[in-house]
Amino acid sequence: MSIGGAKNSTVALIPAAILADTPVKFDSVPDILDVHNLMLILKSMNVSSEFKGDVLSIDPTNIVEAPLPSKAIKSLRASYYFMGALLGRFQRATVSFPGGDNIGPRPIDQHIKAFKALGAEVSDHDGTVTIQTGPNGLHGAQIFLDVVSVGATINTILASVKAPGTTVIGNAAKEPEIIDIATFLNNMGANIRGAGTDVIRIEGVPTLQARNTHTIIPDRIEAGTYLSLAAAVGDGVLITNIIPEHLEAFVAKLEEMGCDLTVYEDSIYVGPSHDLKPIQVKVMPFPGFATDLQQPVTPLLFKASGRSIIIDTIYPKRIKHIPELNKLGGRIKSEDTDEGVIVVDPSPHLKGAHVDAGEIRAGASLVIAGLMANGTTEISHAEYILRGYGSIVDKLTSIGADVKLEVEEKV
Numbered sequence: 350m351s352i353g354g355a356k357n358s359t360v361a362l363i364p365a366a367i368l369a370d371t372p373v374k375f376d377s378v379p380d381i382l383d384v385h386n387l388m389l390i391l392k393s394m395n396v397s398s399e400f401k402g403d404v405l406s407i408d409p410t411n412i413v414e415a416p417l418p419s420k421a422i423k424s425l426r427a428s429y430y431f432m433g434a435l436l437g438r439f440q441r442a443t444v445s446f447p448g449g450d451n452i453g454p455r456p457i458d459q460h461i462k463a464f465k466a467l468g469a470e471v472s473d474h475d476g477t478v479t480i481q482t483g484p485n486g487l488h489g490a491q492i493f494l495d496v497v498s499v500g501a502t503i504n505t506i507l508a509s510v511k512a513p514g515t516t517v518i519g520n521a522a523k524e525p526e527i528i529d530i531a532t533f534l535n536n537m538g539a540n541i542r543g544a545g546t547d548v549i550r551i552e553g554v555p556t557l558q559a560r561n562t563h564t565i566i567p568d569r570i571e572a573g574t575y576l577s578l579a580a581a582v583g584d585g586v587l588i589t590n591i592i593p594e595h596l597e598a599f600v601a602k603l604e605e606m607g608c609d610l611t612v613y614e615d616s617i618y619v620g621p622s623h624d625l626k627p628i629q630v631k632v633m634p635f636p637g638f639a640t641d642l643q644q645p646v647t648p649l650l651f652k653a654s655g656r657s658i659i660i661d662t663i664y665p666k667r668i669k670h671i672p673e674l675n676k677l678g679g680r681i682k683s684e685d686t687d688e689g690v691i692v693v694d695p696s697p698h699l700k701g702a703h704v705d706a707g708e709i710r711a712g713a714s715l716v717i718a719g720l721m722a723n724g725t726t727e728i729s730h731a732e733y734i735l736r737g738y739g740s741i742v743d744k745l746t747s748i749g750a751d752v753k754l755e756v757e758e759k760v
């Protein structure tokens with residue numbers, strides 16, 4: 350089975366495309382709902398886009414300022430990248446407050462702090478954020494983020510990449526997706542240094558022009574999800590198109606449990622698991638164990654010989670999967686919802702049931718547990734899963750799972 354392009358890169362690259370003065374092309378684009386919703390948002394600005402195979406072509410050369418469709422904006426978190434991208438393009442932006450999955454509070458104060466430092470005025474009325482600049486537009490600035498935020502780091506890059514002067518982002522997030530966005534922009538003529546470290550320096554440039562197709566990095570969260578699935582129920586599965594360096598913390602934990610993994614240059618083989626040990630996982634910003642993988646790893650912990658503990662320091666309220674997994678026979682509880690402590694006890698007798706996805710990664714954990722369980726599991730609100738797992742039915746079928754999608758709804 351092969352991993353697709355990273356959702357969290359793609360959903361930033363598409364808004365970033367409107368900064369270009371030429372058409373832009375991406376390949377290795379995952380066929381996920383978030384991409385289709387972003388294409389609707391582009392259309393509302395007269396930006397044409399075409400998605401064929403795994404190539405997405407975007408032509409922003411006739412872009413106009415227009416109200417953005419609020420249903421599409423609310424369907425995904427990453428619509429906040431239009432704040433930074435529109436600011437970079439037009440020196441102003443009006444975007445409704447982004448949606449995204451319910452995984453606890455998700456403030457955007459650090460994004461706003463950065464826009465203000467770059468010279469913008471920001472106001473928020475009835476869920477719509479209006480960002481304006483004076484006659485001189487944006488300018489470079491020194492910004493130190495109070496919390497390590499992927500979204501605020503990328504949004505600051507988008508807003509400042511064409512702003513005259515030097516911008517320095519301190520305490521920047523180091524996720525691989527940030528490097529991917531910087532690579533795309535630098536290949537168009539941007540001057541961004543330090544992406545992937547916690548200090549990023551940007552010299553503003555007047556124009557960005559695409560000269561080649563940008564290949565999106567593989568999705569490390571999709572990869573981690575299928576690694577967990579393969580370790581939990583597989584009889585030997587090879588997962589290809591992986592950058593193992595992006596999954597070191599995750600792979601280390603699976604090895605600590607006793608999973609049988611062989612890591613190659615760009616693929617990982619997962620052998621059948623026997624005698625798994627419990628683990629303690631503390632979620633951290635990259636290169637730590639990703640919060641987006643705490644739910645997908647949980648069903649695997651059911652197979653361990655003792656109690657495992659997960660502490661989600663990033664989203665302590667990311668617990669929508671718990672009651673649903675328990676309906677399948679899981680034995681999980683959230684002990685301290687302020688600290689994000691989740692306790693997972695051995696749960697060897699899973700039984701199919703009707704459960705609700707609730708959000709993307711909770712949904713992914715239910716798919717894994719459903720495949721581990723005896724009998725049939727029916728997952729409602731599967732559209733959350735389709736937000737981020739391209740061709741999931743085909744991929745699961747290719748490794749022998751019996752899965753079907755009954756109704757394909759948009760979020």
Ligand SMILES: CC(=O)N[C@H]1[C@@H](OP(=O)(O)OP(=O)(O)OC[C@H]2O[C@@H](n3ccc(=O)[nH]c3=O)[C@H](O)[C@@H]2O)O[C@H](CO)[C@@H](O)[C@@H]1O
Nearest residue numbers: 357427454455456457458459460496497498499500501663
């Ligand atoms: C589209 C996308 O890339 N989504 C990912 C991104 O979300 P997102 O970019 O929204 O997450 P952040 O990295 O910004 O959030 C990290 C932490 O900082 C806090 N925070 C963030 C911004 C802010 O202005 N103020 C603030 O307090 C958040 O509440 C959270 O506790 O990174 C998360 C953390 O790896 C992942 O779970 C999401 O899958």
Ligand SMILES: C=C(OP(=O)(O)O)C(=O)O
Nearest residue numbers: 426427449450641709710
């Ligand atoms: C929470 C996630 O996505 P988003 O930030 O797009 O809601 C995720 O991918 O796990």
